[in-house]
Amino acid sequence: MNIGLYFGSFNPIHNAHLLIASNVAESGLVDKIWFVVSPQNPLKPSHTLLNEYNRLFLVNLAIENDNRFKAVDIEFR
Template sequence: MKVGLYFGTFNPIHIGHLTIANHLVEHSDLDEVWFVVTPLSPFKKKSSLLDNYHRLDMVHLATKDYDKLRPSDIEFGLKQPNYTVDTLAHLFEKHPDHEFALIMGEDNLKSFHKWKNNEVILENHNIYVYPRLSEGKVVSELINHPKIIKVDAPIMELSSTFIRNEIKANRNVRPMLSNGVWKLIDDMGFYR
């Protein structure tokens, strides 16, 4: 089975994440996409994150109606901060019959050379890159690498930061979230 790993804090998961993941399982050779909820990214401050299990709950709620999209808490039990190369090794150990690929926006490709053991990742895994709007086109020497697969997915310029800020400002963000995620955020008073 080919599994695309969509890493993120998903703080919160929104329709942009779901649209891209669904597009990939419908228009590529990936059989499933797993949303890997990151407890602590080396590039994000922990204080801005909602509790790990609240974010995992939101991913469960957002993906429950999609057969090929799954939540994953694989990084919850790993040493923090989590590095992708370590998570991939752990996943391969648990699921030797699966082939794992990464999913990332093309803007993240620019900083991929800074990732821990990035050459090991590229040697062993494909990376599915979806387009993002940005100031000028992202130029990376990796764009033509044989393990980089450019996907013509819809461009989704919706961010979790924008959603959190809108909630804090008491604006309606309901159309940007699945119903279950919206209800949980509203009931719990998250991001207010």
């Protein structure tokens, strides 16, 4: 199984994120895409970011009906 890793702050996740992931999934290059929620984006001030667990929750909510996608919190550790 080929897994594509999609890193981002997803602050918040939006339709463009989902469109990019869908296009990659439909290309056949990967079987699954994991949305890797980054707790801090070095290009964004931290005070503008939602809490990482809230962003993870929102990603899970956005992808819950698409079994090609999975949200992961590996960068929280």
